[in-house]
Amino acid sequence: MTARVTPSGRLLLVEPQFVLRRTVSMLARDMGLADVQEATSPAVAGRLLGERRFDALLVAVDDDGEALELMRRLRAGETPHPADVPIAATAASCDVELALRMRELDVCRLLLKPFKVRGMLEVISALGAPEPLARG
Amino acid sequence: MLPAPIPANDEDRLRALRELLILDTPPEKRFDRIVEFAASEFDVPIALISLIDRDRQWFKARVGLDVCETSREISFCGHAILQPDLFEVLDATRDARFADNPLVVGAPFIRFYIGAPLQLPNGLTVGTLCLIDTRPREFDAMDHAILGTLRDLVAAELAGQGEPGGAP
Numbered sequence: 080m081t082a083r084v085t086p087s088g089r090l091l092l093v094e095p096q097f098v099l100r101r102t103v104s105m106l107a108r109d110m111g112l113a114d115v116q117e118a119t120s121p122a123v124a125g126r127l128l129g130e131r132r133f134d135a136l137l138v139a140v141d142d143d144g145e146a147l148e149l150m151r152r153l154r155a156g157e158t159p160h161p162a163d164v165p166i167a168a169t170a171a172s173c174d175v176e177l178a179l180r181m182r183e184l185d186v187c188r189l190l191l192k193p194f195k196v197r198g199m200l201e202v203i204s205a206l207g208a209p210e211p212l213a214r215g
Numbered sequence: 216m217l218p219a220p221i222p223a224n225d226e227d228r229l230r231a232l233r234e235l236l237i238l239d240t241p242p243e244k245r246f247d248r249i250v251e252f253a254a255s256e257f258d259v260p261i262a263l264i265s266l267i268d269r270d271r272q273w274f275k276a277r278v279g280l281d282v283c284e285t286s287r288e289i290s291f292c293g294h295a296i297l298q299p300d301l302f303e304v305l306d307a308t309r310d311a312r313f314a315d316n317p318l319v320v321g322a323p324f325i326r327f328y329i330g331a332p333l334q335l336p337n338g339l340t341v342g343t344l345c346l347i348d349t350r351p352r353e354f355d356a357m358d359h360a361i362l363g364t365l366r367d368l369v370a371a372e373l374a375g376q377g378e379p380g381g382a383p
Contacts (some may be wrong), residue, residue, distance in 0.1 A: 098252040102252075105364050106360060197361070
């Protein structure tokens with residue numbers, strides 16, 4: 080991925096922790112990295128994906144598999160989004176099984192704990208979105 | 216040591232602080248989670264939400280400090296509320312204003328301090344979100360931006376404009 084999410088590009092941030100989510104989204108907007116929409120859970124993200132169009136996603140991998148299921152639906156074309164929409168992920172840890180799943184789901188970056196705001200902004204900056212989608 | 220100066224609008228500032236009805240209230244998760252996040256994000260041993268009362272600074276939320284207040288006179292935050300931007304002391308032992316401060320020569324042995332003023336919508340500054348380290352530090356522009364954003368979250372909570380419903 081060489082292109083960046085343009086300031087006019089829309090990124091969906093799926094992160095349950097309020098302080099991290101809000102800080103990253105406010106700074107990403109202020110720095111002109113992306114227009115960030117926040118989702119507190121994969122379920123909320125699923126609804127937003129049906130209502131609006133996003134150029135990229137940054138998704139926290141949870142323990143109960145909902146985030147992985149959300150990514151699977153995206154890649155399977157089961158949402159209104161292109162199946163190749165750029166996805167990055169955060170996770171508490173990564174074993175071989177998760178690493179293989181991330182590869183299957185074509186996750187371009189995986190950020191592991193401890194998350195830092197700076198690291199998440201770098202991931203957002205690096206996420207590719209060659210041509211921002213039309214506003215949905 | 217230079218005692219914390221008293222701003223010209225201190226009576227108005229104190230009135231605004233009292234109207235918040237927050238002094239001497241129990242800890243609240245909505246504030247605790249911000250100082251806990253700040254301490255982790257910046258890898259500092261001490262992070263505080265300090266409110267500057269007439270003669271004391273009182274901590275609404277604290278990480279790494281056992282006491283709930285200190286005198287205003289020796290407070291770093293008492294200096295920080297005098298300016299609209301971040302107030303930073305890179306090494307207190309080399310700063311004439313603080314080198315012989317009891318908080319520098321004794322516990323918690325402050326070396327690095329940075330405070331982000333908490334300004335209410337009426338323009339009055341009631342305290343700071345501050346970070347303290349026991350070793351000299353230097354924050355870059357990104358660090359300043361992150362701290363400023365965390366300060367904005369605290370200010371929003373003080374103004375009653377925080378996340379509804381006690382989000383995690």
